[in-house]
Amino acid sequence: MKIGFNEANDRFCKGHSVMNDLELCEKYGFDFIDIQSECLNRDLDAGKVTLEELGAWFASHHLKMLSYNALCFFNMKETQAEKDAVMAELDEIIRRCDILGCKMIVVVPSKDMQARGLTPTRKEIREDAVAVLKEMVKKCEPHGIKLSLEFCGEPSMTINRFEDAYAIVEAVDSPYVGLTLDQYHFYAMGSGWDALEKADGKKIFVWHLNGTEDLPCGCYYNNDEKRMWPDADGDCLPHKRYADTLKQIGFEGDCCTIEIFRPEYYEMTQEENIRKSAEVTKAHVAKYAQF
Template sequence: MLSTDLGLSSASFLHVPLLDRLAPARDAGFRGLSLTPDDILSLEAQGISAADIGARIRDHGLAIREVDCIGCWLPSHHQAGDDRPMAALLRSLTPERAIEAAARIGAPSVTVVDMMDVTPSLDEAAAAFAWLCDLAARHGLKAHIEFMPFGGIPDLASAWAIVQAANRPNGGLTIDSWHFFRSGSSFDLLATISGDRIHCVQINDAPAQPGADLMAETMSSRLVPGEGSFDLPRFIRTLDATGCTAPVSVEIFSSETASKPMAEVIRHWPGATHAVIQQARNR
Protein backbone atom coordinates (compact mmCIF):
# COMPACT_ATOMS: atom_id res chain seq x y z
CA MET A 1 0.00 0.00 0.00
CA LEU A 2 1.03 3.59 -0.52
CA SER A 3 2.88 5.16 2.36
CA THR A 4 0.89 7.57 4.51
CA ASP A 5 4.04 9.41 5.60
CA LEU A 6 3.38 12.32 3.28
CA GLY A 7 6.03 14.38 1.60
CA LEU A 8 5.87 17.96 0.37
CA SER A 9 6.93 18.81 -3.16
CA SER A 10 9.43 21.64 -2.99
CA ALA A 11 8.62 22.60 -6.58
CA SER A 12 5.52 24.37 -5.27
CA PHE A 13 7.64 26.75 -3.16
CA LEU A 14 10.72 27.62 -5.16
CA HIS A 15 10.26 31.26 -4.13
CA VAL A 16 10.99 30.18 -0.53
CA PRO A 17 14.64 29.31 0.20
CA LEU A 18 15.06 25.61 0.94
CA LEU A 19 16.15 25.98 4.55
CA ASP A 20 13.14 28.23 5.20
CA ARG A 21 10.78 25.49 3.97
CA LEU A 22 11.84 22.98 6.60
CA ALA A 23 10.05 24.21 9.71
CA PRO A 24 6.71 24.92 7.95
CA ALA A 25 6.79 21.46 6.33
CA ARG A 26 7.52 19.76 9.66
CA ASP A 27 4.96 21.79 11.58
CA ALA A 28 2.23 21.02 9.05
CA GLY A 29 2.82 17.30 9.56
CA PHE A 30 4.85 16.34 6.52
CA ARG A 31 7.48 13.63 6.92
CA GLY A 32 9.46 14.14 3.74
CA LEU A 33 10.54 16.73 1.23
CA SER A 34 11.43 16.61 -2.44
CA LEU A 35 14.23 18.88 -3.64
CA THR A 36 15.22 20.47 -6.92
CA PRO A 37 18.81 20.31 -8.19
CA ASP A 38 19.10 24.07 -7.74
CA ASP A 39 18.02 23.77 -4.09
CA ILE A 40 21.22 21.83 -3.51
CA LEU A 41 23.53 23.61 -5.94
CA SER A 42 22.62 27.12 -4.76
CA LEU A 43 23.35 26.30 -1.12
CA GLU A 44 26.61 24.58 -2.07
CA ALA A 45 27.59 27.77 -3.92
CA GLN A 46 27.08 29.61 -0.61
CA GLY A 47 29.54 27.25 1.06
CA ILE A 48 27.08 24.85 2.71
CA SER A 49 28.00 21.25 1.96
CA ALA A 50 25.48 18.71 0.71
CA ALA A 51 26.13 16.68 3.86
CA ASP A 52 25.22 19.69 6.02
CA ILE A 53 22.09 20.41 3.96
CA GLY A 54 20.99 16.80 4.39
CA ALA A 55 21.67 16.94 8.12
CA ARG A 56 19.57 20.08 8.53
CA ILE A 57 16.68 18.44 6.69
CA ARG A 58 16.88 15.32 8.86
CA ASP A 59 17.16 17.43 12.02
CA HIS A 60 13.67 18.72 11.18
CA GLY A 61 12.36 15.16 11.09
CA LEU A 62 12.10 15.16 7.29
CA ALA A 63 13.32 12.50 4.86
CA ILE A 64 14.69 13.48 1.47
CA ARG A 65 12.28 11.94 -1.03
CA GLU A 66 13.61 12.63 -4.52
CA VAL A 67 15.38 15.23 -6.62
CA ASP A 68 12.97 16.72 -9.17
CA CYS A 69 13.89 16.97 -11.99
CA ILE A 70 16.07 16.06 -14.96
CA GLY A 71 14.74 18.07 -17.90
CA CYS A 72 17.43 17.70 -20.58
CA TRP A 73 18.15 14.03 -21.31
CA LEU A 74 16.89 13.30 -24.83
CA PRO A 75 19.12 14.02 -27.86
CA SER A 76 16.28 16.08 -29.30
CA HIS A 77 16.26 18.29 -26.20
CA HIS A 78 19.57 19.77 -27.33
CA GLN A 79 18.00 20.69 -30.67
CA ALA A 80 14.86 22.31 -29.26
CA GLY A 81 14.51 26.01 -29.92
CA ASP A 82 14.97 28.76 -27.37
CA ASP A 83 11.30 29.64 -27.83
CA ARG A 84 10.23 26.61 -25.81
CA PRO A 85 8.89 27.54 -22.35
CA MET A 86 11.66 27.48 -19.72
CA ALA A 87 14.15 26.25 -22.35
CA ALA A 88 17.22 27.71 -20.62
CA LEU A 89 16.23 26.29 -17.22
CA LEU A 90 15.42 22.86 -18.63
CA ARG A 91 18.73 22.65 -20.49
CA SER A 92 20.55 23.21 -17.20
CA LEU A 93 18.77 20.21 -15.63
CA THR A 94 21.07 17.58 -17.09
CA PRO A 95 21.39 13.98 -15.85
CA GLU A 96 24.92 14.57 -14.61
CA ARG A 97 24.07 17.67 -12.54
CA ALA A 98 20.89 16.27 -11.05
CA ILE A 99 22.14 12.75 -10.33
CA GLU A 100 25.41 13.88 -8.79
CA ALA A 101 23.59 16.44 -6.61
CA ALA A 102 21.08 13.77 -5.54
CA ALA A 103 23.89 11.38 -4.65
CA ARG A 104 25.75 14.00 -2.61
CA ILE A 105 22.71 14.82 -0.49
CA GLY A 106 21.55 11.21 -0.06
CA ALA A 107 18.34 11.29 -2.10
CA PRO A 108 17.05 7.88 -3.21
CA SER A 109 15.92 8.82 -6.71
CA VAL A 110 15.54 11.40 -9.48
CA THR A 111 12.52 12.43 -11.54
CA VAL A 112 12.81 12.59 -15.33
CA VAL A 113 10.53 14.76 -17.48
CA ASP A 114 10.02 16.17 -20.95
CA MET A 115 8.66 19.70 -20.86
CA MET A 116 10.11 20.82 -24.21
CA ASP A 117 7.44 18.91 -26.14
CA VAL A 118 9.88 17.21 -28.52
CA THR A 119 7.94 13.91 -29.01
CA PRO A 120 10.83 11.43 -29.17
CA SER A 121 10.67 8.10 -30.94
CA LEU A 122 10.45 5.09 -28.65
CA ASP A 123 13.96 4.00 -29.66
CA GLU A 124 15.44 7.43 -28.88
CA ALA A 125 13.67 7.73 -25.54
CA ALA A 126 14.42 4.15 -24.45
CA ALA A 127 18.13 4.44 -25.26
CA ALA A 128 18.42 7.79 -23.48
CA PHE A 129 16.49 6.60 -20.43
CA ALA A 130 18.56 3.39 -20.24
CA TRP A 131 21.78 5.45 -20.25
CA LEU A 132 20.35 7.76 -17.59
CA CYS A 133 19.30 4.79 -15.43
CA ASP A 134 22.78 3.28 -15.70
CA LEU A 135 24.31 6.58 -14.56
CA ALA A 136 21.87 6.74 -11.64
CA ALA A 137 22.58 3.11 -10.71
CA ARG A 138 26.29 3.87 -10.34
CA HIS A 139 25.25 6.22 -7.52
CA GLY A 140 22.69 3.79 -6.05
CA LEU A 141 19.72 5.82 -7.29
CA LYS A 142 16.43 5.05 -9.02
CA ALA A 143 15.11 7.10 -11.94
CA HIS A 144 11.43 7.63 -12.74
CA ILE A 145 9.69 9.20 -15.73
CA GLU A 146 6.89 11.65 -15.03
CA PHE A 147 4.55 11.95 -18.01
CA MET A 148 2.81 15.26 -18.71
CA PRO A 149 -0.10 15.83 -21.10
CA PHE A 150 1.50 18.95 -22.61
CA GLY A 151 4.88 17.26 -23.20
CA GLY A 152 6.35 14.77 -25.63
CA ILE A 153 5.69 11.91 -23.20
CA PRO A 154 2.03 12.80 -22.68
CA ASP A 155 0.46 9.87 -20.85
CA LEU A 156 0.96 6.73 -18.82
CA ALA A 157 1.06 4.46 -21.88
CA SER A 158 3.92 6.37 -23.53
CA ALA A 159 5.95 6.61 -20.31
CA TRP A 160 5.46 2.93 -19.47
CA ALA A 161 6.50 1.92 -22.99
CA ILE A 162 9.81 3.77 -22.51
CA VAL A 163 10.42 2.19 -19.11
CA GLN A 164 9.74 -1.27 -20.50
CA ALA A 165 11.90 -0.77 -23.59
CA ALA A 166 14.79 0.63 -21.53
CA ASN A 167 14.59 -2.48 -19.33
CA ARG A 168 16.59 -1.21 -16.38
CA PRO A 169 15.87 -2.53 -12.87
CA ASN A 170 16.14 0.94 -11.31
CA GLY A 171 13.93 2.59 -13.94
CA GLY A 172 10.30 3.33 -13.22
CA LEU A 173 7.51 5.86 -13.14
CA THR A 174 6.28 8.92 -11.30
CA ILE A 175 2.48 8.96 -11.19
CA ASP A 176 1.09 12.47 -10.61
CA SER A 177 -2.67 12.53 -10.22
CA TRP A 178 -3.04 15.79 -12.16
CA HIS A 179 -1.14 14.44 -15.15
CA PHE A 180 -2.89 11.07 -14.90
CA PHE A 181 -6.40 12.50 -15.05
CA ARG A 182 -5.75 15.43 -17.40
CA SER A 183 -4.00 13.09 -19.88
CA GLY A 184 -6.92 10.67 -19.89
CA SER A 185 -4.61 7.84 -18.87
CA SER A 186 -6.09 4.40 -18.33
CA PHE A 187 -6.93 2.90 -14.96
CA ASP A 188 -6.88 -0.50 -16.67
CA LEU A 189 -3.26 0.02 -17.73
CA LEU A 190 -2.27 1.39 -14.33
CA ALA A 191 -3.70 -1.73 -12.69
CA THR A 192 -1.39 -3.96 -14.76
CA ILE A 193 1.85 -2.24 -13.75
CA SER A 194 3.75 -3.86 -10.92
CA GLY A 195 3.87 -1.53 -7.95
CA ASP A 196 7.63 -1.85 -7.61
CA ARG A 197 7.99 0.02 -10.93
CA ILE A 198 6.14 3.02 -9.51
CA HIS A 199 8.81 4.91 -7.59
CA CYS A 200 7.00 8.14 -6.75
CA VAL A 201 3.38 9.28 -6.41
CA GLN A 202 2.27 12.90 -6.40
CA ILE A 203 -1.25 13.85 -5.39
CA ASN A 204 -3.40 16.91 -6.02
CA ASP A 205 -6.86 17.75 -7.37
CA ALA A 206 -8.47 19.98 -10.00
CA PRO A 207 -11.80 21.29 -11.29
CA ALA A 208 -13.89 19.09 -13.57
CA GLN A 209 -13.26 21.15 -16.70
CA PRO A 210 -9.65 21.52 -17.89
CA GLY A 211 -8.28 24.91 -18.82
CA ALA A 212 -7.57 25.91 -22.41
CA ASP A 213 -3.79 25.87 -21.72
CA LEU A 214 -2.83 22.75 -19.77
CA MET A 215 0.67 23.94 -18.91
CA ALA A 216 -0.70 27.20 -17.53
CA GLU A 217 -3.33 25.29 -15.57
CA THR A 218 -0.92 22.82 -14.04
CA MET A 219 1.35 25.63 -12.86
CA SER A 220 -1.39 27.80 -11.34
CA SER A 221 -4.71 26.05 -10.73
CA ARG A 222 -4.19 22.80 -8.86
CA LEU A 223 -6.36 22.12 -5.82
CA VAL A 224 -5.87 20.39 -2.47
CA PRO A 225 -6.89 16.69 -2.55
CA GLY A 226 -10.63 16.38 -1.97
CA GLU A 227 -11.42 19.90 -3.19
CA GLY A 228 -11.75 19.06 -6.89
CA SER A 229 -13.28 16.53 -9.24
CA PHE A 230 -10.61 13.84 -9.62
CA ASP A 231 -11.61 10.32 -8.54
CA LEU A 232 -8.74 10.17 -6.08
CA PRO A 233 -10.20 7.27 -4.07
CA ARG A 234 -10.11 5.08 -7.19
CA PHE A 235 -6.63 6.39 -7.98
CA ILE A 236 -5.40 5.39 -4.51
CA ARG A 237 -7.14 2.03 -4.52
CA THR A 238 -5.69 1.17 -7.92
CA LEU A 239 -2.17 2.04 -6.79
CA ASP A 240 -2.64 0.08 -3.56
CA ALA A 241 -3.78 -2.95 -5.57
CA THR A 242 -0.58 -2.91 -7.65
CA GLY A 243 1.44 -3.40 -4.46
CA CYS A 244 2.92 0.09 -4.78
CA THR A 245 4.62 1.24 -1.58
CA ALA A 246 6.05 4.44 -3.04
CA PRO A 247 6.17 7.64 -1.02
CA VAL A 248 3.37 10.11 -1.68
CA SER A 249 4.08 13.81 -2.08
CA VAL A 250 1.52 16.59 -2.15
CA GLU A 251 2.29 18.81 -5.14
CA ILE A 252 0.04 21.83 -5.60
CA PHE A 253 0.79 24.80 -7.80
CA SER A 254 -1.67 27.64 -7.36
CA SER A 255 -1.83 31.39 -7.09
CA GLU A 256 -2.26 30.86 -3.34
CA THR A 257 1.15 29.23 -2.90
CA ALA A 258 2.87 32.34 -4.21
CA SER A 259 0.69 34.99 -2.55
CA LYS A 260 0.44 33.75 1.04
CA PRO A 261 2.92 32.61 3.70
CA MET A 262 3.97 29.00 3.15
CA ALA A 263 3.06 27.90 6.68
CA GLU A 264 -0.48 29.23 6.27
CA VAL A 265 -0.96 27.66 2.84
CA ILE A 266 0.16 24.12 3.66
CA ARG A 267 -1.14 23.63 7.18
CA HIS A 268 -4.27 21.75 6.06
CA TRP A 269 -2.71 19.82 3.16
CA PRO A 270 -1.69 16.69 5.11
CA GLY A 271 -5.04 16.38 6.88
CA ALA A 272 -7.00 16.77 3.64
CA THR A 273 -4.79 14.23 1.88
CA HIS A 274 -5.04 11.71 4.72
CA ALA A 275 -8.83 12.09 4.63
CA VAL A 276 -8.87 11.17 0.93
CA ILE A 277 -6.62 8.17 1.52
CA GLN A 278 -8.81 7.01 4.41
CA GLN A 279 -11.93 7.41 2.28
CA ALA A 280 -10.35 5.25 -0.43
CA ARG A 281 -9.39 2.49 1.99
CA ASN A 282 -12.67 2.46 3.92
CA ARG A 283 -14.77 1.97 0.82
Protein backbone atom coordinates in the same frame (compact mmCIF):
# COMPACT_ATOMS: atom_id res chain seq x y z
CA MET B 1 1.27 5.28 4.03
CA LYS B 2 3.84 8.01 4.67
CA ILE B 3 3.33 11.57 3.45
CA GLY B 4 5.52 13.83 1.34
CA PHE B 5 5.68 17.51 0.40
CA ASN B 6 6.74 18.85 -2.98
CA GLU B 7 8.17 22.37 -3.11
CA ALA B 8 5.90 23.17 -6.05
CA ASN B 9 3.31 23.90 -3.36
CA ASP B 10 5.07 26.93 -1.86
CA ARG B 11 8.03 27.79 -4.13
CA PHE B 12 6.83 31.36 -4.73
CA CYS B 13 5.60 32.13 -1.22
CA LYS B 14 7.16 35.35 0.08
CA GLY B 15 10.63 34.80 1.54
CA HIS B 16 10.69 31.14 0.52
CA SER B 17 13.76 29.11 1.40
CA VAL B 18 14.58 25.42 1.20
CA MET B 19 15.80 25.32 4.79
CA ASN B 20 12.50 26.78 6.00
CA ASP B 21 10.72 24.05 4.05
CA LEU B 22 12.75 21.39 5.84
CA GLU B 23 12.07 22.84 9.30
CA LEU B 24 8.37 23.34 8.64
CA CYS B 25 7.84 19.95 7.00
CA GLU B 26 9.45 18.36 10.05
CA LYS B 27 7.25 20.47 12.34
CA TYR B 28 3.98 19.49 10.62
CA GLY B 29 4.66 15.77 10.33
CA PHE B 30 5.85 15.13 6.79
CA ASP B 31 8.07 12.11 6.28
CA PHE B 32 9.56 13.13 2.93
CA ILE B 33 10.21 16.16 0.75
CA ASP B 34 10.71 16.53 -3.00
CA ILE B 35 13.19 19.36 -3.43
CA GLN B 36 12.56 21.32 -6.61
CA SER B 37 15.68 22.09 -8.61
CA GLU B 38 14.68 25.72 -9.16
CA CYS B 39 14.26 26.27 -5.42
CA LEU B 40 17.58 24.63 -4.62
CA ASN B 41 19.45 26.48 -7.37
CA ARG B 42 17.94 29.79 -6.26
CA ASP B 43 19.12 29.31 -2.66
CA LEU B 44 22.55 28.00 -3.63
CA ASP B 45 23.11 30.92 -6.00
CA ALA B 46 22.02 33.41 -3.33
CA GLY B 47 24.34 31.83 -0.76
CA LYS B 48 21.45 31.07 1.59
CA VAL B 49 22.59 27.51 2.19
CA THR B 50 25.12 24.91 1.05
CA LEU B 51 24.54 21.34 -0.05
CA GLU B 52 26.63 20.20 2.91
CA GLU B 53 24.42 22.10 5.36
CA LEU B 54 21.31 20.53 3.87
CA GLY B 55 22.90 17.09 3.91
CA ALA B 56 23.85 17.47 7.57
CA TRP B 57 20.29 18.55 8.39
CA PHE B 58 18.79 15.48 6.72
CA ALA B 59 21.25 13.22 8.55
CA SER B 60 20.02 14.49 11.93
CA HIS B 61 16.26 14.71 11.37
CA HIS B 62 13.31 12.44 10.61
CA LEU B 63 12.41 14.18 7.33
CA LYS B 64 14.21 12.69 4.34
CA MET B 65 14.48 13.64 0.68
CA LEU B 66 12.29 11.45 -1.51
CA SER B 67 13.33 12.87 -4.88
CA TYR B 68 15.37 15.47 -6.68
CA ASN B 69 12.71 17.11 -8.81
CA ALA B 70 13.80 17.29 -11.56
CA LEU B 71 16.12 16.81 -14.50
CA CYS B 72 13.98 18.49 -17.14
CA PHE B 73 13.76 17.88 -20.87
CA PHE B 74 16.07 14.87 -21.03
CA ASN B 75 15.03 13.39 -24.39
CA MET B 76 14.84 14.13 -28.12
CA LYS B 77 18.12 16.04 -28.30
CA GLU B 78 19.42 16.63 -31.82
CA THR B 79 23.14 17.34 -31.41
CA GLN B 80 25.87 15.58 -29.48
CA ALA B 81 26.47 18.77 -27.54
CA GLU B 82 22.84 18.77 -26.38
CA LYS B 83 23.08 15.12 -25.38
CA ASP B 84 26.33 15.72 -23.52
CA ALA B 85 24.73 18.63 -21.63
CA VAL B 86 21.97 16.34 -20.34
CA MET B 87 24.49 13.82 -19.07
CA ALA B 88 26.62 16.56 -17.49
CA GLU B 89 23.52 17.81 -15.67
CA LEU B 90 22.82 14.28 -14.50
CA ASP B 91 26.39 13.98 -13.17
CA GLU B 92 25.90 17.16 -11.15
CA ILE B 93 22.53 16.00 -9.79
CA ILE B 94 24.05 12.66 -8.76
CA ARG B 95 26.80 14.55 -6.93
CA ARG B 96 24.17 16.59 -5.12
CA CYS B 97 22.06 13.53 -4.30
CA ASP B 98 25.05 11.80 -2.72
CA ILE B 99 25.48 14.79 -0.39
CA LEU B 100 21.75 15.07 0.36
CA GLY B 101 21.15 11.35 0.91
CA CYS B 102 18.65 11.29 -1.95
CA LYS B 103 18.04 8.07 -3.89
CA MET B 104 15.57 9.25 -6.56
CA ILE B 105 15.80 11.62 -9.51
CA VAL B 106 12.64 12.60 -11.38
CA VAL B 107 13.22 13.04 -15.13
CA VAL B 108 10.85 15.15 -17.21
CA PRO B 109 10.42 14.77 -21.00
CA SER B 110 11.12 17.46 -23.56
CA LYS B 111 8.40 19.60 -25.10
CA ASP B 112 7.60 22.00 -27.94
CA MET B 113 8.95 19.89 -30.79
CA GLN B 114 7.10 22.09 -33.28
CA ALA B 115 9.24 25.08 -32.31
CA ARG B 116 12.29 23.09 -33.36
CA GLY B 117 10.73 21.98 -36.63
CA LEU B 118 10.37 18.37 -35.44
CA THR B 119 7.41 16.00 -35.73
CA PRO B 120 8.56 12.78 -34.04
CA THR B 121 6.25 9.76 -33.93
CA ARG B 122 5.41 7.98 -30.70
CA LYS B 123 7.72 5.15 -31.78
CA GLU B 124 10.61 7.54 -32.33
CA ILE B 125 10.00 9.23 -28.99
CA ARG B 126 9.85 5.90 -27.17
CA GLU B 127 13.03 4.59 -28.78
CA ASP B 128 14.93 7.77 -27.99
CA ALA B 129 13.75 7.87 -24.37
CA VAL B 130 14.64 4.22 -23.83
CA ALA B 131 18.16 4.76 -25.20
CA VAL B 132 18.76 7.84 -23.05
CA LEU B 133 17.40 6.24 -19.88
CA LYS B 134 19.61 3.19 -20.38
CA GLU B 135 22.65 5.46 -20.53
CA MET B 136 21.45 7.31 -17.44
CA VAL B 137 21.08 4.06 -15.50
CA LYS B 138 24.77 3.33 -16.07
CA LYS B 139 25.58 6.53 -14.17
CA CYS B 140 22.94 6.15 -11.44
CA GLU B 141 23.17 2.47 -10.53
CA PRO B 142 26.62 2.64 -8.87
CA HIS B 143 25.17 5.26 -6.50
CA GLY B 144 21.98 3.30 -5.79
CA ILE B 145 19.91 6.12 -7.29
CA LYS B 146 16.67 5.42 -9.16
CA LEU B 147 15.16 7.36 -12.05
CA SER B 148 11.45 8.15 -12.07
CA LEU B 149 10.04 9.19 -15.46
CA GLU B 150 7.25 11.74 -15.11
CA PHE B 151 4.87 11.96 -18.07
CA CYS B 152 3.32 15.43 -18.20
CA GLY B 153 -0.27 15.87 -19.30
CA GLU B 154 -0.05 18.68 -21.80
CA PRO B 155 -0.22 18.46 -25.60
CA SER B 156 3.26 19.85 -26.28
CA MET B 157 5.04 17.25 -24.15
CA THR B 158 6.74 14.36 -25.94
CA ILE B 159 5.58 11.90 -23.27
CA ASN B 160 2.19 13.00 -22.02
CA ARG B 161 0.19 9.86 -21.24
CA PHE B 162 0.63 7.03 -18.77
CA GLU B 163 0.53 4.38 -21.51
CA ASP B 164 3.57 5.79 -23.30
CA ALA B 165 5.58 6.35 -20.12
CA TYR B 166 4.84 2.83 -18.93
CA ALA B 167 5.86 1.32 -22.28
CA ILE B 168 9.19 3.16 -22.03
CA VAL B 169 9.80 1.93 -18.49
CA GLU B 170 9.00 -1.64 -19.55
CA ALA B 171 11.40 -1.40 -22.49
CA VAL B 172 14.24 -0.11 -20.31
CA ASP B 173 13.59 -3.08 -18.03
CA SER B 174 15.68 -1.98 -15.05
CA PRO B 175 14.84 -1.97 -11.34
CA TYR B 176 16.37 1.50 -11.33
CA VAL B 177 13.79 2.98 -13.73
CA GLY B 178 10.13 3.52 -12.92
CA LEU B 179 7.62 6.29 -13.30
CA THR B 180 5.91 9.09 -11.45
CA LEU B 181 2.12 8.92 -11.38
CA ASP B 182 0.84 12.45 -10.98
CA GLN B 183 -2.94 12.45 -10.64
CA TYR B 184 -3.33 15.76 -12.47
CA HIS B 185 -1.12 14.69 -15.39
CA PHE B 186 -3.01 11.39 -15.66
CA TYR B 187 -6.29 13.31 -15.94
CA ALA B 188 -5.15 16.22 -18.11
CA MET B 189 -4.43 14.24 -21.29
CA GLY B 190 -6.91 11.44 -20.70
CA SER B 191 -4.58 8.59 -19.75
CA GLY B 192 -6.35 5.25 -19.74
CA TRP B 193 -7.53 3.64 -16.55
CA ASP B 194 -7.36 0.26 -18.27
CA ALA B 195 -3.61 0.73 -18.75
CA LEU B 196 -3.07 1.71 -15.12
CA GLU B 197 -5.19 -1.19 -13.86
CA LYS B 198 -3.01 -3.67 -15.81
CA ALA B 199 0.30 -2.10 -14.77
CA ASP B 200 2.83 -3.52 -12.34
CA GLY B 201 2.61 -1.23 -9.32
CA LYS B 202 6.26 -1.89 -8.49
CA LYS B 203 7.19 0.16 -11.56
CA ILE B 204 5.50 3.23 -10.08
CA PHE B 205 8.06 4.93 -7.86
CA VAL B 206 6.35 8.23 -6.99
CA TRP B 207 2.68 9.12 -6.41
CA HIS B 208 1.82 12.83 -6.68
CA LEU B 209 -1.41 13.85 -5.00
CA ASN B 210 -3.47 16.84 -6.12
CA GLY B 211 -6.93 17.88 -7.21
CA THR B 212 -7.93 19.97 -10.22
CA GLU B 213 -10.73 21.99 -11.74
CA ASP B 214 -12.92 20.12 -14.23
CA LEU B 215 -11.60 21.32 -17.59
CA PRO B 216 -11.61 19.92 -21.15
CA CYS B 217 -8.92 17.34 -21.80
CA GLY B 218 -5.89 18.82 -23.59
CA CYS B 219 -7.20 22.38 -23.85
CA TYR B 220 -4.68 25.24 -23.66
CA TYR B 221 -5.94 26.56 -20.30
CA ASN B 222 -5.95 23.14 -18.65
CA ASN B 223 -2.57 23.54 -16.97
CA ASP B 224 -0.69 23.12 -13.69
CA GLU B 225 -2.12 26.37 -12.32
CA LYS B 226 -5.59 24.77 -12.22
CA ARG B 227 -4.51 22.26 -9.58
CA MET B 228 -6.06 22.54 -6.13
CA TRP B 229 -6.18 20.82 -2.78
CA PRO B 230 -7.62 17.31 -3.22
CA ASP B 231 -11.32 17.22 -2.33
CA ALA B 232 -11.53 21.03 -2.38
CA ASP B 233 -14.72 22.56 -3.75
CA GLY B 234 -14.65 22.08 -7.53
CA ASP B 235 -12.08 19.25 -7.55
CA CYS B 236 -13.06 16.63 -10.13
CA LEU B 237 -10.50 13.86 -9.56
CA PRO B 238 -11.63 10.38 -8.43
CA HIS B 239 -9.31 10.04 -5.44
CA LYS B 240 -10.69 6.74 -4.20
CA ARG B 241 -10.16 5.19 -7.62
CA TYR B 242 -6.54 6.32 -7.75
CA ALA B 243 -5.81 4.94 -4.29
CA ASP B 244 -7.73 1.68 -4.79
CA THR B 245 -6.07 1.04 -8.15
CA LEU B 246 -2.58 1.66 -6.77
CA LYS B 247 -3.29 -0.73 -3.93
CA GLN B 248 -4.64 -3.42 -6.27
CA ILE B 249 -1.65 -3.31 -8.64
CA GLY B 250 0.90 -3.50 -5.83
CA PHE B 251 2.26 0.02 -5.47
CA GLU B 252 5.19 -0.18 -3.06
CA GLY B 253 6.22 3.47 -2.90
CA ASP B 254 4.72 3.78 0.60
CA CYS B 255 4.36 7.55 0.19
CA CYS B 256 1.77 9.98 -1.11
CA THR B 257 3.36 13.33 -2.05
CA ILE B 258 1.28 16.46 -2.48
CA GLU B 259 2.24 18.62 -5.49
CA ILE B 260 0.21 21.72 -6.41
CA PHE B 261 1.20 24.78 -8.48
CA ARG B 262 -1.80 27.03 -7.79
CA PRO B 263 -0.86 30.75 -7.86
CA GLU B 264 -3.34 31.75 -5.16
CA TYR B 265 -1.70 29.31 -2.74
CA TYR B 266 1.55 31.24 -3.17
CA GLU B 267 -0.20 34.16 -1.44
CA MET B 268 -0.10 32.16 1.79
CA THR B 269 2.92 32.35 4.07
CA GLN B 270 5.34 29.48 3.75
CA GLU B 271 4.19 28.10 7.11
CA GLU B 272 0.48 28.44 6.30
CA ASN B 273 1.06 26.60 3.01
CA ILE B 274 2.94 23.71 4.59
CA ARG B 275 0.50 23.42 7.50
CA LYS B 276 -2.43 23.24 5.06
CA SER B 277 -0.56 20.79 2.82
CA ALA B 278 0.06 18.49 5.78
CA GLU B 279 -3.56 18.70 6.90
CA VAL B 280 -4.88 17.87 3.44
CA THR B 281 -2.42 15.03 2.81
CA LYS B 282 -3.03 13.40 6.19
CA ALA B 283 -6.80 13.59 5.62
CA HIS B 284 -6.42 12.03 2.17
CA VAL B 285 -4.32 9.14 3.47
CA ALA B 286 -6.76 8.51 6.33
CA LYS B 287 -9.73 8.46 3.95
CA TYR B 288 -8.35 6.67 0.91
CA ALA B 289 -4.85 5.26 1.32
CA GLN B 290 -4.71 2.97 4.32
CA PHE B 291 -2.39 0.41 2.76
